[in-house]
Amino acid sequence: MARTVFCEKLKKDLPGMQFKPWQTALGQRIYDHVSQDAWKMWTEHFKMIMNEYRLAGGSADANKVLFEQAEKFFFGGDNAAPPPDFKAPPA
Secondary structure (H helix, E strand, O other), X not given: OOOEXXXXXXXXXXXXXXXXXXXXXXXXXXXXHOEHHHHHHHHHHHHHHHHHOOOOOOOHXXXXXXXXXHXXXXXXXXXXXXXXXXXXXXX
């Protein structure tokens, strides 16, 4: 049986994460308060951040930016804005 959480991002009860994404306090907070659906949304946002900021995966600088952005994305309301130079792809 899937566990249910009140998702802070989507503001409703949904199936929770099946794993803790990081072994940090933020990872625990995400596990406790973020749904699987919101995590899927994050993976798309994460790709955009990696590309737009031109981050090298696994580097200390990349992790710092990603953790800050994850905090904003899940718990900061609408504060998870794209980078200043971001141009959305044509529809």
